[in-house]
Amino acid sequence: MAMDKPAISFEPPRGMRDFYPAEMALRNRVFDAWRRAAALCGFQPYDACVVESLELLQRKAGEEVSEQIYAFDDKSGRHLALRAEMTPTLARMVAARQGSLQFPLKWSAIAQCFRYERMTRGRKREHYQWNIDVVGEASATAEAEVLCAATSAMRIMGMPDSAYRVHVNNRALLGELLVRQGFAEEHHAAVFLALDKRGKMPDEEIAALLRAEGLPEEGVPKVFELMSLSSLDEADAMLGGGSPAVARLRELFSLASLYGYADRLVFDISVIRGLSYYTGIVFEAFDTERKFRAIFGGGRYDNLLTSIGGDPTPAVGLGFGDVVVGEVLKEVLGGDAAPARSGIVIGYMFPEQRDAAITLAARLRSEGRDVDLALAPSKPKHFFKRAGEGTALEAVFLGPDDIASGTARIKNLDTREEAAIDLPAL
Numbered sequence: 295m296a297m298d299k300p301a302i303s304f305e306p307p308r309g310m311r312d313f314y315p316a317e318m319a320l321r322n323r324v325f326d327a328w329r330r331a332a333a334l335c336g337f338q339p340y341d342a343c344v345v346e347s348l349e350l351l352q353r354k355a356g357e358e359v360s361e362q363i364y365a366f367d368d369k370s371g372r373h374l375a376l377r378a379e380m381t382p383t384l385a386r387m388v389a390a391r392q393g394s395l396q397f398p399l400k401w402s403a404i405a406q407c408f409r410y411e412r413m414t415r416g417r418k419r420e421h422y423q424w425n426i427d428v429v430g431e432a433s434a435t436a437e438a439e440v441l442c443a444a445t446s447a448m449r450i451m452g453m454p455d456s457a458y459r460v461h462v463n464n465r466a467l468l469g470e471l472l473v474r475q476g477f478a479e480e481h482h483a484a485v486f487l488a489l490d491k492r493g494k495m496p497d498e499e500i501a502a503l504l505r506a507e508g509l510p511e512e513g514v515p516k517v518f519e520l521m522s523l524s525s526l527d528e529a530d531a532m533l534g535g536g537s538p539a540v541a542r543l544r545e546l547f548s549l550a551s552l553y554g555y556a557d558r559l560v561f562d563i564s565v566i567r568g569l570s571y572y573t574g575i576v577f578e579a580f581d582t583e584r585k586f587r588a589i590f591g592g593g594r595y596d597n598l599l600t601s602i603g604g605d606p607t608p609a610v611g612l613g614f615g616d617v618v619v620g621e622v623l624k625e626v627l628g629g630d631a632a633p634a635r636s637g638i639v640i641g642y643m644f645p646e647q648r649d650a651a652i653t654l655a656a657r658l659r660s661e662g663r664d665v666d667l668a669l670a671p672s673k674p675k676h677f678f679k680r681a682g683e684g685t686a687l688e689a690v691f692l693g694p695d696d697i698a699s700g701t702a703r704i705k706n707l708d709t710r711e712e713a714a715i716d717l718p719a720l
């Protein structure tokens with residue numbers, strides 16, 4: 295007697311997602327907005343391999359993401375990994391063609407990224423991340439364009455301006471403040487990574503991280519004090535006025551008013567970012583009520599190209615994930631997050647009306663209309679029930695009388711209004 299095989303789980307592996315058609319609708323709403331906003335702001339699409347060499351992705355200790363890498367050896371013993379983010383890949387691609395590319399580059403990609411995360415709300419082990427980056431421009435106009443694309447995408451996907459804020463800071467400002475407090479620059483990177491964990495771990499643990507970095511006991515409260523600065527004026531005053539990092543932030547805020555999105559930006563000294571390659575302006579977008587994790591995050595990373603062996607090249611960009619924004623959209627828009635109905639569904643009562651249904655579908659499709667044609671006859675009740683639950687806006691159902699008269703009725707499923715439609719001669 296044959297042994298039954300153990301049943302295979304129908305669930306995807308933990309942290310991975312399937313997208314059934316109903317879920318694809320929301321995903322497409324987000325992806326379409328990303329692509330539209332990239333085009334609107336002049337970012338060119340690019341793409342890359344999902345598998346990278348582990349060497350490219352492995353970085354200094356202290357960053358969460360380097361501990362979350364899905365790594366494996368291929369059958370020839372190459373050390374490989376699934377990308378956890380797009381930025382190292384972008385740097386590699388730019389470095390590979392540094393002599394021939396036209397700078398500044400404005401590039402856009404939707405990249406699936408993999409991180410072995412602790413599963414919490416808004417965090418999966420796989421997500422899609424829209425990346426927009428400007429490479430080869432040192433001025434704040436680069437930050438301004440990147441944020442223009444991100445805020446445009448928010449509008450296109452239907453997110454109200456009042457529903458989120460982009461919290462902006464400058465690592466150079468924190469650097470100036472730390473120097474002012476007497477902390478040598480060599481400690482700054484570790485202080486940044488420790489401070490980024492605020493809110494995710496207790497302050498005592500962060501204090502321990504700071505002490506482990508060699509900060510003297512009396513220095514720890516001073517670092518926490520910096521985190522309570524609430525305005526650029528306050529920060530500037532603490533630095534004795536004339537801070538270049540403050541000036542840079544002010545420049546970005548004034549560019550943002552020209553662009554028309556300054557109402558969505560706020561200065562927030564606590565935004566530091568958990569990746570060590572950022573060198574200047576950093577930012578993170580959150581829903582206004584702060585119920586969810588960051589919607590997008592990014593900043594300036596002027597040294598990444600040199601750190602992988604490329605020529606010095608300033609760069610700034612952001613990653614905008616599909617998970618959190620999907621949750622915020624569902625919360626903010628409710629039922630309106632579903633896409634509007636579109637297209638026509640055609641059905642018929644008996645096999646005798648099949649050919650008329652096919653020729654009507656063929657004519658409408660040749661006119662560029664989206665048509666979902668029934669594959670078999672059905673009772674009108676079943677057809678209209680299915681059509682009502684589907685995504686088409688209009689429905690045509692052919693019976694013997696319609697064929698005899700040469701016209702049928704096309705019904706708008708939203709308004710219930712009906713109009714006549716001529717049937718093609720068979």
Ligand code: HAM
Nearest residue numbers: 379381417418421588589590591592611612613615617
């Ligand atoms: P990141 O902050 O690590 O930055 O990720 C950016 C965004 O990706 C987050 O704000 C979030 O929307 C989404 N995200 C990240 N991890 C997950 C996860 N496990 N599940 C769901 N969503 C997630 C970066 O990756 C930088 N490389 C962005 C960048 C591009 N900086 C410059 N250019």
